[in-house]
Amino acid sequence: MTERPATPSSQDNPLVRKLSAFVRLSPNDVEVVAGMFRRRRNFAMGVELIHQGQVGQSAFVLASGWACSYKLLSGGTRQIVDFQVPGDFLGLRSVLFRTSDHNVEAVTTIQASEVTQRDLLAAFTETPRLATAVLWAASRDEAMVVEHLVNLGRRSASERMAHFLLELGARLRLVGMGNSTGFACPLSQYLLADALGLSAVHVNRVLRELREDGLVTFRRGRVEFRNYDALVDFASFDRAYLDHDGPLLS
């Protein structure tokens, strides 16, 4: 996926960059964050990092690759709640609560840094501003989940797909992994189906429809926006909703 130096400096650190968007972190804060980010581990594609129902789980910060969080239903189906890209937390709720309420799985091979419950809570008491920053990051995640919920509740299959691809594109642009032309996307149609609450067959049909209408194409792991403005219009996508620019707390 992305190329990063093996030894991360505090400058070049997805989490530091992300949190700095909200609070101005002191050098000491940055040090604490970077410390949490140090011990990286590799996980193969398909590995489960967090298990629903398990107690005392750690969280992770994703350094490279894609992951997804999902819930399993009794019928054997699953609902993907969100995809995570570099800089995102994996399983933050599973350390704030005693037992995890969702699963997290590696979509590609990934690099992630483990953060134990003890370390995180300790960091919060020693570095108060950090808790506020993480609250902000968690709220940003919640905003995305809310948008996803609206998508499932009130949009047709093709609008859902269009909106989803636009949102993903916007998120990836923020971390330098895409532009208004398109982005590399390792998701299968089965994953898209589980995220959008559709059947895989219908995902295929919807993608064809969007392609034939000249809006987006999704082929061999790449999303290409063919007519960005028309797509935004079709999906009634709010361009602004991810722009939370500039530290609120300085």
Add this chain to the structure above:
Amino acid sequence: MTERPATPSSQDNPLVRKLSAFVRLSPNDVEVVAGMFRRRRNFAMGVELIHQGQVGQSAFVLASGWACSYKLLSGGTRQIVDFQVPGDFLGLRSVLFRTSDHNVEAVTTIQASEVTQRDLLAAFTETPRLATAVLWAASRDEAMVVEHLVNLGRRSASERMAHFLLELGARLRLVGMGNSTGFACPLSQYLLADALGLSAVHVNRVLRELREDGLVTFRRGRVEFRNYDALVDFASFDRAYLDHDGPLLS
């Protein structure tokens, strides 16, 4: 709705009680929280407390009555994201971000305490543990939104309804506003429709189906569980997912 003394003491305070479930608050912490909770305002049924797209909004803490948060779509439809009951935050994200990404409306007449952005961020810097506690509360809200999302994505209309009523019942029981028999519920079928991503007509049919199957009834503002176990089974409701008992941080 609930009967509470006009002058709230720090003992009897929905927010203090809620946050205490996660962190052991010092007397000083309690004082700060209670301070935020002091200036109560009344709002009539149907009033909008938070406006999507507006800048520099305050948040509120709900003292009595019901509210709902929702998003408007271009087609004129709306999706209700969640309902709020006493002790819940209203529009927390709208103070952490510059501009609010959702609306909040009073479902009944309500009492709520305003919390300005400045006061909240100041409280976080002065009272570090409070930020962690609020992070926990926000994560709990997110868990509910996630459950709602799964509901919309992967369950049939009647399962959705069953699950929704069970979840609402569980939440209300936590604040002493219901039991396993049922609860008072001021929601119209239109509100249910907007929350569950259904048409109001279909909500009515689904309620009839559940009633005729002897599972739940919903009549004249009251939900009655007729066969709780069967309903839990039908909705594949996870009884445990709201039980986040005991302070994690003491």
Add this chain to the structure above:
DNA sequence: CGAGAATTTGATTTCCATCAACGCCTGTGG
């Protein structure tokens, strides 16, 4: 008592899931 809102029921249509089959591509072992 009357008016407007909320609920209820019926008829029809649309969207999407499901079932089934086939083609394509990749990797693997004979």
Add this chain to the structure above:
DNA sequence: CCACAGGCGTTGATGGAAATCAAATTCTCG
């Protein structure tokens, strides 16, 4: 080098769930 197995993508046919349209009934409250 070829055969072939398995995953993924593609397309068609059919049925079911829920939206929509339309109208009647009940509830609420001034």
